[in-house]
């Protein structure tokens with residue numbers, strides 16, 4: 125039996141507990157009573173995938189339906205993959221240990237571009253043809269969701285259906301439709317045609333793409349009655365949306381091993397570089413009551429000793445103080461620690477700071493993103509130097525002595541003066557620390573600066589912008605180092621080749637399917653891991669396919685260019701993006717949604733708190 | 737400091753998928769089970785209080801057991817009977833872990849001195865294999881290299897440590913029952929015996945499984 129075979133070879137792998145399931149909270153069902161089986165695949169290792177909230181939500185949601193069974197699948201590490209291939213073990217699901225190739229659905233969540241080759245590898249490991257056109261039967265239907273599907277074009281050859289936007293409703297609709305049609309003996313084609321009528325369902329094979337001589341997109345034409353544009357799904361009543369009362373509790377250590385409660389969705393800010401800030405719009409929140417109830421249920425049922433609040437910007441919750449008070453009372457009593465990972469610095473009050481300290485003192489991190497006020501205005505990151513310094517002051521007075529700052533290099537309109545600004549700002553923080561701790565012996569401060577190359581993303585005002593080239597980035601990195609004069613400041617950089625590849629895949633078109641296929645054939649897999657990332661193989665793949673990565677990454681796109689994702693509607697209008705882009709060039713900021721609606725294109729019916 | 741907890745010892749089995757839970761992971765797994773079960777388990781005092789649980793005898797990854805031991809405390813001001821502790825834990829442990837009994841410990845865990853195992857060698861030729869195993873065990877001396885705690889190796893005569901071996905051939909396997917030293921003084925991992933035997937045997941073996949069946953005290957009685 126496959127199960128016995130897996131258990132035998134698992135012992136030869138690192139951390140075998142990742143490959144055998146059986147965790148508390150995992151859902152086992154009697155498969156003879158199941159109508160639709162769903163293999164939820166996270167295209168990364170167990171440690172990363174098990175930390176992901178979206179997967180926990182959809183796992184619970186589907187399993188709450190008696191006739192559906194959703195199981196988990198992760199990418200094996202290379203040592204275990206080798207053992208699997210040597211022993212003829214196909215990719216299987218952790219709950220039943222059945223091969224996933226016989227499931228009704230295989231669903232991938234695409235959280236970052238660098239997981240694309242892993243998707244192909246997992247399909248192959250499952251024993252399936254990686255290209256959709258070579259899979260003829262009704263099942264398995266290969267679907268994909270997650271933030272990256274806001275431009276799914278680089279993966280259209282491999283995936284049957286993309287699910288745009290929030291999954292809580294549409295996943296069940298899709299599975300119900302499938303169940304109905306499977307019973308009637310429908311073909312794959314018939315099912316895909318019916319599925320394409322559901323809002324948020326994008327069937328890429330129903331669209332023809334033509335190109336201009338200059339390789340840009342000329343036209344995108346639907347067929348088989350598919351809509352001209354597919355619009356993302358949004359949960360209108362976010363307060364009553366499904367939320368799991370239990371998680372699968374891993375045996376082994378994973379990246380984030382704790383209870384997580386989602387407090388709000390969407391973001392009011394509109395930082396112009398930030399894709400999440402646009403594609404998850406509009407801003408909706410849960411009531412304090414719901415948050416408290418979900419926190420208690422999860423902590424009770426999981427036995428976790430830490431709970432974290434998840435959102436893009438927790439401090440934007442309209443009742444943040446009431447919420448923190450309520451939660452802190454509960455977690456104090458139960459000896460649970462409360463983690464607040466996404467508090468913004470510009471409304472990080474003293475009162476709030478105290479609240480966090482009551483629970484645990486960790487390092488302070490700021491995403492300042494740019495070194496000068498001018499450039500922060502360009503990117504609409506509405507933080508002033510005064511605000512940064514006053515937050516640091518409060519923190520230093522409260523006993524903090526380490527600060528981590530995140531910046532981007534290569535932002536639109538950036539000059540060497542902006543780079544110098546990073547060093548100047550950081551030096552001011554160092555000086556502030558010593559001013560506050562004057563006369564106190566042995567007090568030193570650690571400031572670390574982490575810089576990443578800016579990656580222009582679809583559905584943001586910077587989707588038209590070129591990414592800075594390697595030479596430009598090198599020059600700026602060198603300039604930054606030249607401007608730093610103290611050893612209290614440590615500086616680290618992201619891998620430039622990774623940023624380049626992200627830029628290509630994020631704004632790529634259908635021609636990249638062959639490149640991804642080729643890169644995978646050459647051995648690329650688990651690219652998001654430094655130890656596995658091999659840029660030379662990617663370069664070879666680009667060459668072999670005759671595709672120039674600079675065309676996608678470093679080219680300025682005009683406002684009237686048809687983007688590869690023109691038919692993928694995340695409700696942010698192109699007019700708005702152009703308006704924002706023009707304002708960015710003039711360093712004019714845009715107010716946040718709370719201060720007043722700026723008419724981004726989100727419809728009122730979506731349930732946004734501030735949308736008018 | 738005044739002792740403010742009651743000692744409890746739980747004996748639990750570990751089988752099925754739970755054999756893949758490492759020693760370190762078992763600690764985390766049990767801590768969370770205690771929390772879910774709302775058992776008033778004693779926490780260490782001080783700067784970073786945590787649930788106090790002790791597993792006196794480690795079990796190799798992949799081995800089954802009928803008799804793992806776990807020591808912990810119950811807060812004295814919120815007492816709970818061992819039976820209730822066992823029941824509550826059993827209602828929330830992951831599959832494959834089950835408390836078989838819980839009681840007030842009679843002796844220190846330092847008195848653990850041996851453990852009994854059932855080792856199954858799966859083979860298409862069980863008769864031949866059982867002969868080989870009997871011959872192997874009847875040798876005067878079985879020299880093996882044992883890893884020391886400091887990371888070196890020492891040569892020992894394994895034969896001296898093998899107690900009460902029984903060999904039985906079944907349809908698809910050969911079963912070896914054996915007691916080996918366990919505990920703080922000297923600890924012999926059954927894998928040492930398995931590897932040593934496998935290097936001498938010529939019969940085909942498809943798989944080997946290990947199950948710990950008893951933990952014994954100095955006198956060869958069941959440790960309680």
Ligand code: SF4
Pocket residue numbers: 405406407716717720721722723724725726727732734735736
């Ligand atoms: S419609 Fe207005 S309020 Fe709603 S998300 Fe867009 S800009 Fe913000």
